[in-house]
Amino acid sequence: MKNNHISVLKKSILALSISFSLSVAAQANEFQVAKVAKPNFQHVNLTLDPAKENFSGSTTIELEVLKKTKFIELSGRDYTAQLIKLIGDENCDLTAAMLETHKVRLECEHEIKPGSYTLNIDFTAPFNKQSVGLYKTIDKELPYLFTQFEMSDARRAFPVFDEPSYKIPFQLTITAPKDQKVYANTPELKTVVVGDMTTHYFDKTPPIPSYLVALAVGPFVETKVEGMPIEGRIITSKEKQKLAKYAADEMPAILATLEDYFGIPYPYKKLDSVGVPEFPFGAMENAGLVTYREDILLVDNKNSSQNAKQTSVSVVAHELAHQWYGNLVTMKWWNDLWLNEAFASWMAAKVTHKLHPEFGSDLSLPQNNVMAMDARLSTKPIRKPIKTEDDIMDGLGLAYSKGSAVLSMVENWIGEEAFKKGIQAYMKEFAFKNASASDLWNALAKTSGKDVPSVLKSFIEQSSFPLVAVKQDGKTISLSQSRFANKGVDAPAQLWSVPVTIKYGRGDEVKEAKVLLNSDSAKIELDFEPQWIYPDANAMGYYRWVLEDKQLDTLLANAADVLSVRERRAFISASDALLDAGLMSGGNLLKTLGQFIEDAHPRVVSMALGYIQSQKSVFIDESNEDVWAKFITKKAQNALEKYGVTAKKGEEAAISKLRPQLISLLAFEGKDKTIINLAKKESAQYIKDTTKVDPYTAGTYLEIAAYYGDKKQLTSFTKAFETTQDPQARTNLLMALSYFGNEHLQLQTLDYMMTDKITASDMRYIMSGHTYKKTRKARFQNWVYTNYDALSKKLPPFSLPHLPSYTGSGCDAKDLKVTQDFFKAKLDETPAFGRTLSKLEESVNDCIRLKSRELASVNQFLKQL
Known part of the structure; x- marks a missing residue:
């Protein structure tokens, strides 16, 4: 040291x-x-x-x-x-x-x-x-x-x-x-x-x-934003000014929606937005001078995908929400950063859906991104003691997603109007001052008349979340809660105050029943004896649930007819969690996911395919590799035959968003030569003119072309990357560079990453694909260990502690051991490696136990196909 x-x-x-x-x-x-x-x-x-x-x-x-x-x-x-x-x-x-x-x-x-x-x-x-x-x-x-x-x-x-x-x-x-x-x-x-x-x-x-x-x-140029109550400009380089119009058109409506919600005018004298070519995060809410990564702020309205537009609107809404929550009213200390980010994320989702319901942002389930991590013993509460910046960055992603999901759950429980009034009272009381989380909780309690502090405190100041067991006896529903934990993990007992909303139905009649489960167990009397029960109406709860086998089978059989798209997506995630907890077998999970791949809604299909891919990474080995590839390829092929390889005029955006996932599976899992050749053709066209390729599939085609590409392909990609003035294309090319499959070319891209052509904030993009396939991951690991000194000096300081996650994640004890041995020797100079290694060890061991427990069940399912 x-x-x-x-x-x-x-x-x-x-x-x-x-x-x-x-x-x-x-x-x-x-x-x-x-x-x-x-x-x-x-x-x-x-x-x-x-x-x-x-x-x-x-x-x-x-x-x-x-x-x-x-x-x-x-x-x-x-x-x-x-x-x-x-x-x-x-x-x-x-x-x-x-x-x-x-x-x-x-x-x-x-x-x-x-x-x-x-x-x-x-x-x-x-x-x-x-x-x-x-x-x-x-x-x-x-x-x-x-x-x-x-x-x-x-x-x-x-x-x-x-x-x-x-x-x-x-x-x-x-x-x-x-x-x-x-x-x-x-x-x-x-x-x-x-x-x-x-x-x-x-x-x-x-x-x-x-x-x-x-x-x-x-040497910037300015694009004036018209229609705001204060002066506003989009600030860019001259070459990218033509891409400023989309944000300039969207920003006035976003700002007006926020002013209306908070009941307080925008608190600063101007609102400038800067497109930054090198930026370590998505955006930053600086008062009156908000900075954005260029590919978020600068969007080609005519030639960009709905994904890019949704990201832009959502991030702008997030940063502008901060102008009130975080800027006007500021935390006293970093232990309440979770609330800044949670609230801005929650508010951004609300604004985005209100202004652009066609985006389908209401189908997003932020809790799905983090609940598996939150369940681990090594995970800390999102409101925790903060000493150093490493403490702040530890679990920051959890703060965004868990925090916003918990706020949504509370709003659903106390009602939108009571929640809004509480926020407005809080803003007026603490404007231009500092406040703590308890100040907000008390404001919400006052306007709603409900025990909001007990609910928020139990979810924010504890890690993990409850598993709610639901049993039916006629019209009586019995609920019990325990800490959710992966099977084989001895987790301490915990208790939450859980707003539970039960959706139930019989024939055409559907109702809801609400209860605050603030003890070990509770009972609810329903209005009638239900045919089916869904324990998380509209998927608003930050908890997992389990039904008795008969009720679960009944719900699954009726899901397509009685559950909303959002609820069906949440059902998929809940089923995956039951596997982790040892409450569902691997074979039954794959059977359930297979059913949802046949769903009528593309967003449900996409989620089911994603979870199948996730389980493949756990259960694949030399004995079943071919069977996995056939299983996944067949499911993707069926869906692609339904929706088509190329977009149809006027098709819904959800289909356009699903298509690249299907194409990727056919190319990487099925090694489909027709798709691979199409990817090479489309990539060559994209290099010539990005507007001539479907913006939804462009990035996927580039990754496929890279993986199956040669030296000429690499040269073409790097030249395009260095010369393009399109921020979206730049990011697509960055990520594609991480997928070259040839050994020499993969190492060449890693060396290219260390040149001045790649900025510090770009490194996470060009590192993203190097762990795909075991041999490529091994080469990447060796390269990281060999080039660690230079790599550690170039990475942004807050990114460095996460480096072990690139080399030791997965289900391989040997990889974990090598990673531990290497990074433990660096603890004196980078103490934050200790946190990452602790989390990594728990994650890998959980994966190994799951594979040992359920591999036979998974293989039995695959053999029946």
Whole structure:
């Protein structure tokens, strides 16, 4: 383990280089600045030239010293500071000590009395190259500067109290070459030109936390957004401006819908949206200056798939929802980040469905993405203690999906109107302030008259979820709950407050019965004795359920007629979970999934096929590989014969979304030569003109062509990737590059990933397909181990801890052991590997136990086909 040196230089000049490394020995309170002072306002003055590798700046922080002290702490990383001076009743030239927790302790020779002071610091720093902090990127040979400060990377750009509870006004002044456009959170007040440089003076922000401060510098062009109550622009490079229209057209309706829901006007003076060519996330909700990965913001309305349009609308709605939830009202500490992201995800789904019901976003089931992970013993609650950024990133995806699903369950339980009134009251009470989760829970309880805190607390502050067992005796339904756990896992007992909604029917009569299951068991008296029961009406619950065998068989037999599309999709997921819990055999699960592949709705077919693929990854071995391929190929072939290889004019989007999945299965599982040749032909056409290929199938055809391709194919793909101005095409090509099947070409793409042609934020895309097929995964593993030093330096810092998941996931104990041996040796320098390895070990062992338990049942089913 490397420890940072503590350097103290008195009075005049402090040379302070804040290192990347952290000490793992720090205690909880050591990761927060000492509460001896608090900021009230900060001005940041930066001189930025994208053509250079470094920048300089100064900052003035108006602060209040809260008690007698000889030091003040703030956050800092990667910069070198000079001339640190505290001005007040008594002035002090401060010296600085760098701590091991990305903090800087500024010390005075004499005691500082409580009162108001001004802290002045001059500094210099390098532009970051890993897509965090204030970072530089090159797009088509032109340099740009962008910021990504969440979670705690504002401290890389300037000295700051970098914690969400320090919510203050910021004001930026930026000097840049006069041929560059400059943007910040607020409108520009004036500019002053001196020689080749222009100084841009920006308005003061309302109180915001430091992670929402943002700027962008580069040769941009603007597309005005019409129809909003405030000024708004889509900011892009000149070549991509033609793709800004879709977002510009959609944004006013999204903003109006949110203003209506919250009952509060948009809280900032402008709303700029920036298409960023190098971006580590999908988007970032910076107040007044929202940044997006280009392939999300910039959509070709005429030639893009509904998938791309839905993603764009949903992500824009997510980020704009944050302008109220997260920005206007901000968490006190990162332990409530789950609520920021959960609420924005939940709100985005609501807005998207309202504005575009044709997207079918109401059929999405976010809980399906995370419940298997949530069930593991190594998974922590989504509201948990936070010390470091690694703690924040741990399980962040779970926070989005579980949190939004739980909010949907609560809204369904208390009613939409009561939920909306609670949100509006919460927003008005805490506007421009900080709040905690309990503040929202109490607001919802007040407007609904229901015990909302007990429900939310039980789901948010505990990991996992309940398994609700349902038994019928005439008109009486008996419910019992226990913690859901994979079979063979000794999980501790837990109790939830579970809003359960039973859907039941007989003949043409269908009703619902609701109960809050807040004890081990409960009973419900129905209005009549049902023929069938579905224990999660409209699939709104964050729980799994199990019926007695007879009732389950009856429900399955009637599912196509009595369950909605959303409920049928949830039935598939619930059945898969019952296999994990040991409550359904592998053969019976495959039989159930096979039935749903014959469903009338393409979204149900797609989900069933996806789960079959998932089970294949568990149960495949040398003895049954051919049978699996025939089983899956036959199911895909039947569906493709029904819907066709090419799109029909006017077909519903759900069919268009299913088709690439069917084509992929036939090419990769069935090795269908007709499909493979078609993929090569369509890929060649796509390289020439992306508008001439079905946007739904384009990415799939590229992946197939890559897997069965040669050197010429690779050259064609890399050339197209480096020259295209279409962000969608760029992402499609990135992912396709990860699928080359030939050994030499696969290794060549991995080496290409390490060149400056691939940005840090692009790496997860070009790494995505290398684990397909055992031999390719083995080559990829060896390459990662051999090239680890360079790889670890290029990956974004928050991505590095997840690297073991690429090499050790699956159902192979040997792969797990090699991965553990390699990454355990790196724990001193990257302690967060420990979390990933723990989760990986549990996942792999669960898979091995499942395969051992159910392989015979699966093989018996496959042999009968």
